[in-house]
Amino acid sequence: MAPIPPGTLWSPPSIAPMLAVPGPLPVPDSDWAFETKWDGVRCVLGTTGDGSVRLTSRAGNDLTVTYPELQALGGELRGHGVVLDGELVALDASGRSDFGRLQSRMGVVNARRAGRLALDCPAHLMIFDVMYLDGRVLLGASYGERREVLSALAMSGAHWSAPSYVQGHGTQVWDAVVREGLEGVVAKRLSSPYTPGTRSAHWRKTKVVQTLDVVIGGWTQRRGAAVDVPGAVLVGVTGPTGLRYAGSVGSGMSEREQSELMAYFAVIARPTSPFADPVDVAGAHWVEPRLVAEVTASEWTRAGRLRHPVWQRLRPDLTRLD
Known part of the structure; x- marks a missing residue:
């Protein structure tokens, strides 16, 4: 210089x-x-x-x-x-x-x-x-x-x-x-x-993103939308003590997929959380852990949550509704 x-x-x-x-x-x-x-x-x-x-x-x-x-x-x-x-x-x-x-x-x-x-x-x-x-x-x-x-x-x-x-x-x-x-x-x-x-x-x-299958254990209402329109789903992965909470996924979901999910949620609703660990999410609605979804995420956080998760699709080949 x-x-x-x-x-x-x-x-x-x-x-x-x-x-x-x-x-x-x-x-x-x-x-x-x-x-x-x-x-x-x-x-x-x-x-x-x-x-x-x-x-x-x-x-x-x-x-x-x-x-x-x-x-x-x-x-x-x-x-x-x-x-x-x-x-x-x-x-x-x-x-x-x-x-x-x-x-x-x-x-x-x-x-x-x-x-x-x-x-x-x-x-x-x-x-x-x-x-x-x-x-x-x-x-x-x-x-x-x-x-x-x-x-x-x-x-x-x-x-x-x-x-x-x-x-x-x-x-x-x-x-x-x-x-x-x-x-x-x-x-x-x-x-x-x-x-x-x-x-x-x-x-x-x-x-670089990870693609993984997660189990849906609940959902939250979309703000400003009509009743029973999911804004996000609460998902988990199977761990040694049961279904471990992995975070909330809302980005990437279409209106058609929201309607499809609500039809399922009406059938598999339950009063309590299916997750083995506490889930501190206001206004959560719980469902039986039978639906499997494919999501992408940039990484796992130190708290064991998905970072920047994005919805990709429901996995009917892995879903159990019986």
Whole structure:
């Protein structure tokens, strides 16, 4: 990097993060870069050159106090005005992002408590873009050019890094992500500019999801709908002590499927929960655990619940109504 006059302070602009659209891996892929999709919280980091940093969320909320371990990055970038884009994660012992661990850090605004949590469960900033450097706005530069600028900054610390990308070879990257148990892949067109605050087709995210069969043990009424219209089903999986509650699934269900389910629920209703463990869901209606459904989910939480579950279909081949 070029020398900066001592004492220079910059005024970096406020830049909202660019967003990706969900979709399949691009084909052909020679003009695309592929990155690991990290399971965390989007973060924009800005420095003025005085050794301090300011962190903001995707919604523009100030996160600076919440993650004090990132202040040291300001010292590494002292003398430079920079705006960086990345994902705040909490890593497990295998180096995988663990959203459950990060949740203990989120929303903390007391500096002393945030400092204690930073020691017990440190956050790590995965930096993947730079939008401003020393008075130069880089929004119009291509992704490839911006990554060259980012690489020249040579940032590496205990709580931040700038993971590399792979040009082309999307299928191989996908296979590696699945093999390592990571969240997914983000494909970015090498020629793409940075468009703040917009969901652009130049960035495409593909998530790894699990498909599994679950047993329906109850349902909840859909808000604002007529009586006896399910908004979600309460599902479980068979465990050593019986049916273990796995969460509530509502996303992805069509009106036809809702009507079909209600016809079944009227026949197999029961007064008590079929789950072996407590289910703290207001307004729950219980049914005999005879219906089996196929759902997808991104992962299991530490509490044993499905994360981001989506309804796929009822499994009549596995359902028992006799």
